[in-house]
Amino acid sequence: MMKQTLGVLGGNSIGVALADSLEKRGYPVVLIEPTGELSIPLETIKFVFLCVDSSQFWSVVEETVSFLTKDTCLIIHPTVPIGTGDQLQDWCDQKGLKVVVASCAMMEIQHPSHIVIGGQANHPKLKELRHIMLSYDVPILMTTRKEAEIIQYTRNAFLATKMSFINQVASFCETFGGDIQTIARGIGMDPRIGQGALKAGIGFGESLSDNLLSLIEQGKQNGVKTPLLEAVQEINDVQGDWVKNRLRRELGALEGKTIAIWGVRDQPALDIIEQLLAEGMELHLYDPFLSSDHSFPRNTIWHADKWKTVEQAEALIILQECQPFQEVDLLHLKEKLNHPLILDGRNLFYPDMMDMLGFRYIPVGRKV
Template sequence: MNISIVGTGYVGLVTGVGLAEIGHHVTCIDINEEKIRKLKKGISPIYEPGIESLILKNISKERLDFTTSFDEGIRFADTIYLAVGTPTGIDGEIDMTSFDKASNEIVDSINGPTIIVIKSTVPVGTNNSLQKMMNERAQHKVTVVSNPEFLREGRALSDLFEGDRIIIGSEDKEAIKTMERINTPFDIPMVITSPKSAELIKYASNAFLATKISFINEIANLCDLVGADIQEVSFGMGLDKRIGSQFLQAGTGYGGSCFPKDTLGLLQIAKESGMKFQLLQEVIKTNSKQQKILVKKLLTKMDTINGKKIAILGVAFKPNTDDIREAPALRIIEELSNQGALVYAYDPIVEKSNKALPQNIRMVDMIEEALNQADAALIVTEWEEIKKLKAEDFKKWMKCPIIVDGRNCFDPNEMVQLGIYYQSIGRGGEKKSLVLK
């Protein structure tokens, strides 16, 4: 089928590449001329393992194209996917500016019967309001379908091709058949719901996972107080099939482009519906507190960090992505800088030129450079090359081997044996074998 994708951000680009890979002809539209110019050369604007090779492959097979023109991009489309950003403000208000602008561009360019697929994460009722607008303004029949995405950054391609389910929110039988025909090659179970249910499934799924993360982090904090080991507790819990082992890894809290945005968004949806979602309020509050826990642990050892060199290992909110939106590292760096620390940060993917990085840090190219003569090191992102560090490396490079491990990457016993002060998350508090001044 001929499919257009509006928006070449994380969701739009991965979706477009995936649909091209299973045989559809896909045209991706974006108003950013520089981005489109690079995409035509196979250069991805996002870091996602494997995506550039698929872009080049499908361009060469003439199944994938990119343009800044809505008229050109939609001219032959049977189906149009809306995959533009819908950010959430601090107050939880969902910003529909880009979505509404794209919708208006689409309605003026449609030249035949069309299905519009909402891939963006949108408030409940958006499908109905967009359908009403299309009924009033479109010159041809338009059917709006909700089709939320469930892509994890760093694993988006595997999620696309090996996902758990495809949600199709529609009550139009012909549109449902078309969506089934589009997605059948993925060989993933399809679930048909009402549009409003599809819209809420996305928010509810992410909010539930965020709740699971906040819960296990609170259990980890309790483990530190009572002397239990969160890794043993999580393992024992995860064996219960009703609970499962995923998202039971204690750490510095959730971040990224989805969980923070969608928990606030769902809270706002509930508020506008007259409901106080107290559980979700506590989840958000707990996560905010957890993002500061490494600094709190560090200050139990160091009376002051003013003028001290502190190494931050990992800046991205998770491995295999360069996304630092709402990353715990940003909150940690802010806390350290406010107390006068000299922050040296290392991340294998995040570029120094990233405009979202705090200005009061020094990004370095090598782990050794970050650790060299450091007074303390905080492990924030569990990149493989960070996890491969040896206790001896910290001992050799650092001025004072104080380690606060926010991802439980290392064996406390190895650290203790070398006389390293070591704290992690939920493994019984500090681990040390000598007093460091």
Template sequence: MRIAMIGTGYVGLVSGACFSDFGHHVTCVDKDGDKIAALRRGEIPIFEPGLDALVASNVKAGRLDFTTDLAQPVAEADAVFIAVGTPSRRGDGHADLTYVHTAAREIAKALAGFTVVITKSTVPVGTGDEVERLIREANPSADVVVASNPEFLREGAAIRDFKFPDRIVVGTSDERGRKVLGDIYRPLSLNQAPLMFTARRTAELIKYAANAFLATKITFINEIADLSEKVGADVQEVARGIGLDNRIGSKFLHAGPGFGGSCFPKDTRALVKIALDHDVQLRIVESVLAVNDNRKRAMARKVSNALGGNLRGKTIAVLGLTFKPDTDDMREAPSIPLVTGLLDMGAKVRAHDPVGMEQARRELPDIEYCEDPYVCAAGADALVIVTEWVQFRALDLSRLKREMAQPIVVDLRNIYRPEEMATLGFIYESVGRGPEPRG
């Protein structure tokens, strides 16, 4: 199969590289000439474990290439994927479909022969209808099927998610479209990946519903964490106790500072707006958004409380800035409202992140960045663990204590055991684990 991938962002680049690894010939298209030039040099614009090697091997094999010229790859393609950004629109929270609509119009002009055009970007219900209308308006003679094929990739584990998916959702009622997408994903049949064919609008809604449900699980366990702290329970044991019920499951039941990233906040807001446009109120999802926003802001108060309620002139060391480990993505990261809140309370903030500091500087320019967690902790009145990078799970705690001005640790990811921290003489605050003994 010949595939044109429009967009070389997170979804487009990972999907294009994985499709080429299946044996298809993939051309990734982007208007950003600097990005395309960098990709041709083997420079990957995002941090994703294993992606650099995957891109390099398939470029070398001649199955993957990059261009700014859309016309030829689309004309030669059996399938054209739209994988451009759909950020939240300023002012109302709707998904901004400007890039999707522009891509549809440009694709239409270049089509030659039967082609399946697939939206892989996360788009509101009915976007496929509009994409098809735009293509037929620009090119009435086009022999085209428009389908939906939402992505379900986790940043930091995207390649494995693509190659070993829980499911592949394809939204089209056209038999020719089903055959092309079935052929594209046939290499995954050995992994017995469920290939689910459904109507286009249903596929579009599946993506939003999935993200909203996972965001709800996170928010639910965070509220249970608050209750656990008040009643002296351990939220981690509560989560394990309910997660062993296979109707509930253990995933996304990890209490913390709230969800962030490129998908959950954007997609839950967009789902609420889609529902309101159709006179439906999603009260649960609305509450999830409100609770999550409040939780992120509350984390700075949690740090303040650990220091007696006064941060004026205090130095706070922050470990982890990205919204999750194994990515450099700072979009809606909990660290942003946390650090902003600490600064507003008069604290001086130092921070360290294994890969995300360059991106963090754009969001948080008024703090000090350290290349080492121990340098970050030196002289600090408190240390806050915000992102659960594996590098932070095995810190030399004795050395950490010696470096700090006060042995106060606020662990927003519960990666250490309270009893161990107390034995080492730390004042240790975690999430949802009740009153802990003081060292």
């Protein structure tokens, strides 16, 4: 039997990923741009996922939602301020729109471990929505809209907390001795904690940070103190200085130094690049998943060949965890490097092996 057509309103990265994910599960999907033309009438789509940034949320709602019919279920997917779902339902009711509003919380859109759906309990449209999401073959929790929104925020905040915690522990390991990966395994063996997100590195990125700062701000606006969340963000900000500080210890003054950087796709890497540029360094960049037409930070030098980046470099910095870096020919790298200094922000290699090969290898959370 032909599955019903679903709508995804908003062409940002979340909307595109969700549309692709639903199509892979057999649902025809119409990607709706707020000001674009549709291949089919909007009123024929009975389930519409609203995937727009918080800053554009209400303007998109006002432009688009009035075209929906009384049989439509409007699902808020991305992270929005707590209470937005209830506000949207009230707005629709005041406009006389018989639209049912739900909130949906998913991590890892392509392969979620679970799904949270918030809305009016036992409403027929919520039951239909649950049936659609059962195509992901993962546990589904039904909640109120506010509960789903709080879950989305606090789940991200807890993930960020674990990441900042293990980075704080990594600082102890670098000072007192010990291997952060062994420490993390030992901590994670406690079933109350688990192994997830206990991987030291250069910090979490813009998405988690924005989520955390938004939750902190919502707390301030409503009289809720958030000292733990503020500390999590502060630790992450400090962790971003790890590369610069370690380079100073190894190279002294940084101005004029030539550095190779592998892996430049996420926000922590871009922040580190900006820090090093501010120090007056010459940066040679490589990423196996980017090409020369990508928009790179100004005053950097892009190479399509990773070996070209290291020929004149006084150090190699690894900022991304990916298979091409994990499988690199280390003997050839040793030959190519002008100086055998590697700062590894993702802990890809065994320190003893790197020492045996003649590298000055500095990972996160290991005393060297």
